[in-house]
Amino acid sequence: xxDAPAVITVADVQHLAGLSRIALSAEEVEHLAGELTxxxxxxxxxxxxxxxxxxxxxxxxxxxxxxxPDVVGLVLTQEQVLSGAPAARDGRFVVPAILxxxx
Amino acid sequence: xxxxxxxxxxxxxxxxxxxxxxxxxxxxxxxxxxxxxxPNPAAAGAESAQPNTMVAPVDMGLPxxxxxxxxxxxxxxxxxxxxxxxxIAPSSRFARKNYFYPDLGKNYQISQxxxxxxxxxSVEVELEDGSxxxxxxxxxxxxEDAGKLTHVGGATGRIQGADHSLVDxxxxxxxxxxxxxxxxxxxxxxAPEIAKAYVATIRDIVRxxxxxxxxxxxxxxxxxxxxxxxxxxxxxLGTRTETKNVNSLxxxxxxxxxxxxxxxxxxxxxxxxxxETRHWHEDxxxxxxxxxxxxxxxxxxxxxxxxxxVRPAPELIEELRAALPESPxxxxxxxxxxxxFSDSEFxxxxxxxxxxxxxxxxxxxxAPAQARKWWLGEILRIANARGVDxxxxxxxxxxxxxxxxTENGDLTDRLARQVLEHVVAGEGSPEHVVAARGLKVxxxxxxxxxxxxxxxxxxxxxxxxxxxxxxxxxxAVIGAVMKAMRGQADAARVRELVLERASA
Numbered sequence: 321x322x323d324a325p326a327v328i329t330v331a332d333v334q335h336l337a338g339l340s341r342i343a344l345s346a347e348e349v350e351h352l353a354g355e356l357t358x359x360x361x362x363x364x365x366x367x368x369x370x371x372x373x374x375x376x377x378x379x380x381x382x383x384x385x386x387x388x389p390d391v392v393g394l395v396l397t398q399e400q401v402l403s404g405a406p407a408a409r410d411g412r413f414v415v416p417a418i419l420x421x422x423x
Numbered sequence: 424x425x426x427x428x429x430x431x432x433x434x435x436x437x438x439x440x441x442x443x444x445x446x447x448x449x450x451x452x453x454x455x456x457x458x459x460x461x462p463n464p465a466a467a468g469a470e471s472a473q474p475n476t477m478v479a480p481v482d483m484g485l486p487x488x489x490x491x492x493x494x495x496x497x498x499x500x501x502x503x504x505x506x507x508x509x510x511i512a513p514s515s516r517f518a519r520k521n522y523f524y525p526d527l528g529k530n531y532q533i534s535q536x537x538x539x540x541x542x543x544x545s546v547e548v549e550l551e552d553g554s555x556x557x558x559x560x561x562x563x564x565x566x567e568d569a570g571k572l573t574h575v576g577g578a579t580g581r582i583q584g585a586d587h588s589l590v591d592x593x594x595x596x597x598x599x600x601x602x603x604x605x606x607x608x609x610x611x612x613x614a615p616e617i618a619k620a621y622v623a624t625i626r627d628i629v630r631x632x633x634x635x636x637x638x639x640x641x642x643x644x645x646x647x648x649x650x651x652x653x654x655x656x657x658x659x660l661g662t663r664t665e666t667k668n669v670n671s672l673x674x675x676x677x678x679x680x681x682x683x684x685x686x687x688x689x690x691x692x693x694x695x696x697x698x699e700t701r702h703w704h705e706d707x708x709x710x711x712x713x714x715x716x717x718x719x720x721x722x723x724x725x726x727x728x729x730x731x732x733v734r735p736a737p738e739l740i741e742e743l744r745a746a747l748p749e750s751p752x753x754x755x756x757x758x759x760x761x762x763x764f765s766d767s768e769f770x771x772x773x774x775x776x777x778x779x780x781x782x783x784x785x786x787x788x789x790a791p792a793q794a795r796k797w798w799l800g801e802i803l804r805i806a807n808a809r810g811v812d813x814x815x816x817x818x819x820x821x822x823x824x825x826x827x828x829t830e831n832g833d834l835t836d837r838l839a840r841q842v843l844e845h846v847v848a849g850e851g852s853p854e855h856v857v858a859a860r861g862l863k864v865x866x867x868x869x870x871x872x873x874x875x876x877x878x879x880x881x882x883x884x885x886x887x888x889x890x891x892x893x894x895x896x897x898x899a900v901i902g903a904v905m906k907a908m909r910g911q912a913d914a915a916r917v918r919e920l921v922l923e924r925a926s927a
Contacts, residue, residue, distance in 0.1 A: 335721075336723075339521070339523075339721055339723065340521075341523055383731050383732075384514075384731055384732055384733070384734040385491075385492050385730055385731035385732065385733055385734075386491075386731075387491070387492045387493065387494035387497060387733075388455075388460065388491040388492065388493055388494060389494055389495075390453050390454045390455050390493050390494060390495035390496070391454065391455065391460065392454055392455050392460055392461070392462045393455070393460030393461075393479075394459075394460055394461070394479050394480075395461050395462060395476070395477065395478065395479060396461075396475075396478050396479060396480065396483075397476070398473060398474070398475045398476050401475040401476075401478050401483065401592065402475060409589060410474065410589065411473055411474040411475055411476075411591070412474045412475060412573070412589035412590055412591050413475075413525070413589065413590040413592075414587055414588075414589060414590075415525040415572075415587065415588050415589075415590055416587055416588070417574065417576070417586050417587050417588055
């Protein structure tokens with residue numbers, strides 16, 4: 321709906337912050353809601369001048385990916401992989417128990 | 424765990440119409456991962472590796488590491504899409520599926536969302552009585568697998584009760600194709616059978632394409648089964664549940680049956696179905712509630728900015744189309760003729776889910792009749808007793824080795840069954856077991872003759888009877904010799920030698 325007014329509410333920002341695991345203060349939420357509304361509004365205005373014969377695009381250039389041959393290359397050692405781990409055991413990362421589940 | 428109330432299957436089907444849907448994840452057996460050049464643990468013939476030793480910076484999501492698409496994985500995906508009768512998108516793109524869970528280091532999975540590489544196809548599924556059913560395919564898209572979590576501290580290794588988890592990123596980035604069906608109507612009382620047959624067909628297709636190891640027990644092929652019920656005569660679909668990670672053909676069948684019976688009981692009691700994922704428990708044959716649909720399912724997909732669209736050349740698509748193997752149904756008919764099996768003999772093999780195993784066993788040099796005898800006999804018996812798929816017990820190579828050992832007289836049938844038990848227990852190849860446990864038939868005549876002479880000396884009356892021409896009396900001596908040899912002798916040869924020594 322390109323003509324609907326674009327508003328990012330405080331609730332939207334809180335929802336997104338929760339999904340992104342970002343802690344925000346009430347002032348920050350307020351501030352971001354205003355900023356994001358402005359950004360979305362700007363995009364909406366651009367969309368208004370787009371005619372139906374302009375295809376949507378996710379990349380500005382009509383390039384296609386250059387694939388890689390299926391040949392084994394760089395591999396890290398277990399030591400390298402775990403070098404940044406706050407905790408490791410039995411060659412694996414130790415993470416807090418997550419009360420979710422695999423996606 | 425609370426016990427679910429179940430309605431009888433027939434009654435459930437009388438009152439409700441089941442609607443099915445499947446998401447099957449196939450790990451591709453490329454040499455390297457989807458977006459990095461680290462070795463793929465699901466590669467053809469890959470051995471199990473130490474944790475976190477098949478990992479590149481991209482798989483870890485290290486800052487600055489950029490994904491590059493594996494050309495072979497794209498080819499495999501196109502071949503699979505074509506085999507599923509799908510159209511191949513002239514341009515498809517990757518998307519980020521954002522979620523926080525430690526099985527991926529990046530906090531997102533690279534998948535495909537609005538532009539999958541393959542869409543709109545169908546698969547012919549053959550049921551146990553030989554009839555055919557068309558399963559409509561919605562899409563097949565490329566993505567990366569996630570790492571493996573081990574939950575520690577809980578009593579059962581399940582998530583509940585764990586106090587921490589261990590993460591191995593070897594599997595992170597393994598190329599996956601996810602095949603999504605459209606809703607499958609009209610399955611009726613055959614819903615569980617159709618579920619099993621569909622997954623078996625996908626397994627056969629990816630095996631015939633040679634694009635996946637397709638071992639369900641290793642997670643190369645994983646099925647999420649969606650089941651919903653609607654009262655007879657109702658148009659709108661019922662609320663569905665998604666049973667995750669059902670890892671054998673047998674379990675797919677059982678899980679669908681269970682969900683139909685469980686949901687029917689809830690609906691009949693005036694309750695409503697919660698839209699949720701459910702976990703299948705192999706040990707109890709039940710499902711339990713996982714996670715309800717919630718905020719966490721807001722994945723905020725957006726186009727992956729680190730990757731350009733995939734635009735396969737039309738020539739490549741045509742080349743792959745021309746190279747497609749015959750469909751599993753056609754292929755089966757040809758195999759049946761090659762192996763000289765009757766319709767019912769062949770159907771038994773297919774229905775037992777051991778066709779691929781049988782085929783590989785024969786390719787390793789075994790006679791078709793022998794291969795059939797072992798897979799449908801002793802191996803299937805053990806598999807059924809343990810409630811697992813026969814193919815997970817023993818490799819076709821080992822079965823062909825076992826058959827060769829019986830054919831050349833090293834093992835009697837009885838000894839071979841013993842050897843099989845040890846092979847299944849993980850003691851190594853049949854040759855290894857025979858050597859390590861000394862189970863070979865004693866074909867050394869000197870040893871046999873010594874045992875025979877001892878037995879004859881101990882039973883002079885029998886010796887006399889044999890000399891008097893009462894050949895059947897030899898049975899007692901043969902028995903004694905076989906016992907002395909702990910069964911490791913060829914009874915026919917012992918008999919020959921007994922008669923020879925008695926008349927000496």
